Every structure is written in structure tokens, then in C-alpha cells.
Amino acid sequence: NAGVTQTPKFQVLKTGQSMTLQCAQDMNHEYMSWYRQDPGMGLRLIHYSVGAGITDQGEVPNGYNVSRSTTEDFPLRLLSAAPSQTSVYFCASSYSKTRGVNYGYTFGSGTRLTVV
Amino acid sequence: SQQGEEDPQALSIQEGENATMNCSYKTSINNLQWYRQNSGRGLVHLILIRSNEREKHSGRLRVTLDTSKKSSSLLITASRAADTASYFCATEEGEFGQGTRLTINP
Secondary structure, three states: OOOEEEEOOEEEEOOOOOEEEEEEEOOOOOEEEEEEEEOOOEEEEEEEEEEOOEEEEOOOOOOEEEOOOOOOEOOEEEOOOOHHHOEEEEEEEEOOOOOOOOOOOEEOOOEEEEEO | OOOOEEEOOEEEEEOOOOEEEEEEOOOOOOEEEEEEEOOOOOEEEEEEEEOOOOEEEEOOEEEEEEOOOOEEEEEEOOOOHHHOEEEEEEEOOOOEOOOEEEEEEO
């Protein structure tokens, strides 16, 4: 049981490049989400999904796109990378159809992204 | 906006001592969750306390919840070097605080 798998673990991008951060879970969790973690800022929610075909914006969605074509996968796309998007990105999932009720979140190990 | 706010931001204690971290939140909740993050790793779920519970234990962890004050505390007893990590509280809406960075000195 792998849990939540994120790839890649590290990435360096040039300003203006695009890329996709992958997230997959094998726990049949309904809810999936993306966070970014910056020093002194805690975790900020980027986008989330309560089920396949359903996505919504979180606190800091600008510059990012998501889709949820399957229950297992929830990729995060950076459309045109900017230095302000340098951060550590975490994918999280939860069993519940609503956010985290009853069971809590399972996190991936993170993707450290640097935009130069 | 951050729903959970931890206090203190950093805490350094000697091995064997108890560590207490506090969390405040802003809205009504169904449950509050605590997580640990080791350096360079993802967050790991530690314990969940429901709104109708006042205290919950799990091993060396004790969590309290005061819904009237919208606050929670996490107590780690008999701390160990391996407890060195950042600790976060979170609402069930997935809103996390900035965390408390705990250092256990041998």
C-alpha cells in the first residue's frame, strides 16, 4: 500500500516554463488536495477535489490548474512558472467526501520546486 | 487565511521533559487534527479529536479541546530526540496553521 505518491521529488524550472506535478493515491480516497508550504507561511491550499470530475479553488489558486479524471490521480499544472512559485508542494488525500471529516489527511512526501 | 494558529512558533526542551503546544482556530469545527512533519518530509497524521470530546490520549500524546475558546493543546510527555519535528493543527476543512517547531535536546 503506497499511500500518496508524488513525483518528481525535486524540480528546477526556468521562468515561463510549464510542468505538471503528479499525485496518485491507492487508498480509494474521494478527496484530494494540493498545498504549498513556504517558510513562515504554513500550508496554503491551492486546489482541491471532492471526487472524480470535480475540482475547486483553494486559498492560492492563481497560476495553477488541476483536473481529476480518475479517483486515483490529481495532477497539478504550473502554466508559466514564476520565481514566486518556488516552494514545496504537497498532495494530500482523505477518505471522506467532504474535507477531512472523521479520518484526517494522508500526505505525500512532497515536491521541492525551484523556479529560476 | 490560516484557521489554525499554533503557539509557540518554536520550542526547545531537554529530552525527558514534556512539551506543550497550543492551537487556536476561528470557526466552528467538527474535529481538530494534529500532524507532525519531520524535516524534509510530508505531514503525518497524529491524532484527531472530535468537537464533543474534551481530551484524547494516544501513547505519549495528549490532546485537549476547548470549543468555547476555540483552542486545542498537544502535550508530548517524556520527550525523545525523535520527537524533534514541526507540529501542526488543522481543521477538518484542511486549514493548517504555521506550526510549532519542536527541538528536543539530548
